[in-house]
Amino acid sequence: MRYAEPETVEEGLALLSTHDDARCLAGGASLVSRMNAGQVAPAMLVSLHRIDELATTTESAEGLWLGAMSIHRAVATEARLRGAMEVVRSAASQLAHPAIRNMATLGGSLCLADPKTELPAALVAASARVEVAGPAGRRSLPVEQLLVGAFQTSLGKGELLTRVFLPRGLGGAVGHHLRFSRVSADYPTVSVSLVLAMDGETCSHARVVLGSCGPVPLHVDAADAVLVGSRLEARDVAEAGRLLVQASAPLDDVRGSAEYRRMLIPRLLGRALSQARELAHV
Template identity: 35%
Template sequence: MKARAFSYFRARTIDEALDAAARSGDEARFIAGGQSLVPALALRLQAPRLLIDINHIDDLSGVTREGEWLRIGALTRHCQMLTEPLIAQFAPLLRAAAPYVAHPAIRNRGTLGGSVALADPASEFPAVVLALGAEMEIAGPAGRRRVGADEFFVDLFETALAPGELLVAVHVPLFRANQRIAFDELARRRGDYALVGCGMIATVEQDLIADIRVALFSVGNVPTRARSVEAALAGACLDADRIAAAQAALDGDLAPDDSDDVPAAMRLHLARVLLGRLLGSLLGRLGETA
């Protein structure tokens, strides 16, 4: 299959990209890494009249520390999650998730901004930015705004991004020494979309879980916070009973649909198993000094 004919415009600045989008109404799409968009064009699931290439906009690149936040440019490639020292130090959950994202060649080209803006409910990074409580920096005709992850993911492939708006950076709260992370997913084959996946970040105080954010993916239309699980763990001393209680609480957070190959009950079961494993690994690391 080949894409429908389109015009191509290579933007050099964010303003150029926004102007091009504004002038073409709903007929334009931004292309970053293109690792999901190009197949969608080839299959004609999408057929924009204009493709605005944002790969050459310098202001979309770079990882910088800004006060209590790490600003990660939207064009940061997945492979950079594995090599960028600031990400290793201040956003280790992104680094932990990166090896699970597709395959090496896809990671060489795919971008964090593209993955988050697409909001595929089976993708790793949208769930990770949700777990991290990240904020999305959005540029549009009306200027810049920041939207928290809890408000950003609206529905299936639908985000707070309005037509003509561009995601320019993801801001992540700096990782602290008393925090612990865990990430894993269950997939039939390495690199395939996960049957279920989960990322979490816990803040530990005197061996108690002061606060924890747990996000799952491949469990519904959007990456999903497990708020009942979080409530069951907050302020608690983590032990086997508490992990079992958290697993039971998961039933209140997820309502997956039956799909052709994965019944809802199976997906929920797998989510409980995965949650138990991750909390178990967290338990073993509570007393560590980072």
């Protein structure tokens, strides 16, 4: 296996385009463990830790650009992630344990596309976009279009995820993330990421995304529509939960059966909405 440490995005792209079985190495939290387990065996590793551009955070009037090499701990402590963007900070602060949060990266989590990880769902809830660099230049696309299946992305040969854009969202909106797991540092059995805005006691905006309930983060427009214009009463939450359960495709594993996950969805949704509504009224 060959190993390289490019110092610019362009150098990294050149290496990726000239080696058929090259893989990017970010924090290494997932890739190295998969290599040790014999699940992947890349012919070349392209380390990204010397590319300063990928670790840069840039703020604008529209939102915040986070470099793909931003570690989870930095995302969890980024004070500028407020309002609707708070859902991403909330998820980053809860996932895994400190050792993982100190090494795993935002871009690595997205490019791994593990349906059990939490940041992808939070990013979808925040309506985040990614910038991708490749042989044809740079392009931007929603996170939903990047994640196409379990451990599958829409990245083409020789492409590299460079940064993630988080829009500020509606004024007065709040972001919240809630997870349910067997133990605190384990993958969640189900997670709920949402952005909520209230006009008095009436919901004026809702975007709910589930994790660990299918091959990609689960977002159902019809479920959001049920909540918007409602007072988030039990019947409204139950109907939104029913639509999410109906659209879900959870797997059976050691963390819970598919049936158990479907049972959790409406219960966690109700709890997450209640907590977010309290935040919106603070």
